[in-house]
Amino acid sequence: MPTIEPVAEQxxxxxxxxxxxxxxxxxxxxxxxxxxxxxxxLFRIAQHITQNREDAEDVMQDAFLKAYEKxxxxxxxxxxYTWLVRIAVNESLMRLRKRRTxxxxxxxxxxxxxxxxxxxxxxDWAPNPEQNYNQSELADILKKTIQGLPQGFRVVxxxxxxxxxxxxxxxxxxxxxxPAVKSRLLRARLQLRERLSRYFKxxxxxxxxAKASAKGNGPLGNGVDA
Amino acid sequence: MTCTEFLxxxxxxxxxxxxxxxxxxxxxxxxxxGHCEVVLDTTRKTIEIxxxxxxxxxPTEVSERLHVAIIEKCKKAK
Numbered sequence: 001m002p003t004i005e006p007v008a009e010q011x012x013x014x015x016x017x018x019x020x021x022x023x024x025x026x027x028x029x030x031x032x033x034x035x036x037x038x039x040x041x042l043f044r045i046a047q048h049i050t051q052n053r054e055d056a057e058d059v060m061q062d063a064f065l066k067a068y069e070k071x072x073x074x075x076x077x078x079x080x081y082t083w084l085v086r087i088a089v090n091e092s093l094m095r096l097r098k099r100r101t102x103x104x105x106x107x108x109x110x111x112x113x114x115x116x117x118x119x120x121x122x123x124d125w126a127p128n129p130e131q132n133y134n135q136s137e138l139a140d141i142l143k144k145t146i147q148g149l150p151q152g153f154r155v156v157x158x159x160x161x162x163x164x165x166x167x168x169x170x171x172x173x174x175x176x177x178x179p180a181v182k183s184r185l186l187r188a189r190l191q192l193r194e195r196l197s198r199y200f201k202x203x204x205x206x207x208x209x210a211k212a213s214a215k216g217n218g219p220l221g222n223g224v225d226a
Numbered sequence: 227m228t229c230t231e232f233l234x235x236x237x238x239x240x241x242x243x244x245x246x247x248x249x250x251x252x253x254x255x256x257x258x259x260g261h262c263e264v265v266l267d268t269t270r271k272t273i274e275i276x277x278x279x280x281x282x283x284x285p286t287e288v289s290e291r292l293h294v295a296i297i298e299k300c301k302k303a304k
Contacts, residue, residue, distance in 0.1 A: 028301055039292070044280070057292060061292050061295055068300045119265045124264050142279055161273045162276055189240070190236075193265070196268075
């Protein structure tokens with residue numbers, strides 16, 4: 001079984017620690033720095049959960065304000081950003097709940113689907129396939145692709161793969177277990193890959209077919225393991 | 227290694243959290259299995275594309291407006 005590489009020891013305190021201390025001492029300009037540092041990431045997370053621009057703007061503003069008010073509760077056991085994301089996730093879910101007039105909203109919605117957990121499309125992609133689309137077409141494809149994922153998968157993917165949080169930090173930010181994050185991440189990655197294949201696979205199938213045939217097709221396609 | 231076993235550790239392969247002996251097994255499997263090679267390459271590419279293209283840009287004017295509002299409220303909250 002694979003082993004997880006040891007996490008490098010963190011001897012240096014995270015730069016946010018000093019900023020948080022300055023804010024606690026009454027320096028609002030230090031908070032200004034933290035807001036500028038993380039506003040884009042928080043907006044992105046809020047957009048991915050609420051799927052609504054106005055809600056995302058409100059969530060971002062409310063999350064930063066709530067974090068400021070609750071700064072005394074920040075223990076420093078986790079990164080400031082992880083703590084901030086947790087607040088933004090909760091604010092986003094509350095916003096969704098309001099929009100759905102009180103209906104229960106959670107990160108576990110719609111995750112029972114088995115769709116995309118086993119690869120089906122084995123066509124190789126064109127080299128740099130995104131270059132076949134202009135910026136706006138590509139943005140539409142990526143939005144459509146990720147919006148089709150269950151919310152609980154989408155947010156794990158964004159935090160882990162786009163934001164670069166570790167598995168443990170993602171689990172902490174979302175209030176999930178580490179195995180749950182790992183399971184959702186694999187399924188999110190596979191589902192996104194499958195959906196993007198519709199747009200990015202080679203237009204002439206000969207190359208990828210030949211490549212697979214030359215090696216002997218594995219079982220992911222025909223049910224027999226290689 | 228079978229394709230099913232490979233798929234079970236796909237995330238570890240992508241995240242480079244694989245022990246040396248398993249890495250050798252993976253390389254042997256990928257040399258003979260075109261499907262798994264495609265799945266690995268295209269999953270890596272999927273992550274790279276989403277990482278490199280911001281789909282929810284925060285416009286500068288919105289950022290500034292929110293920024294002013296946040297800092298004003300923080301000052302009042304003190």
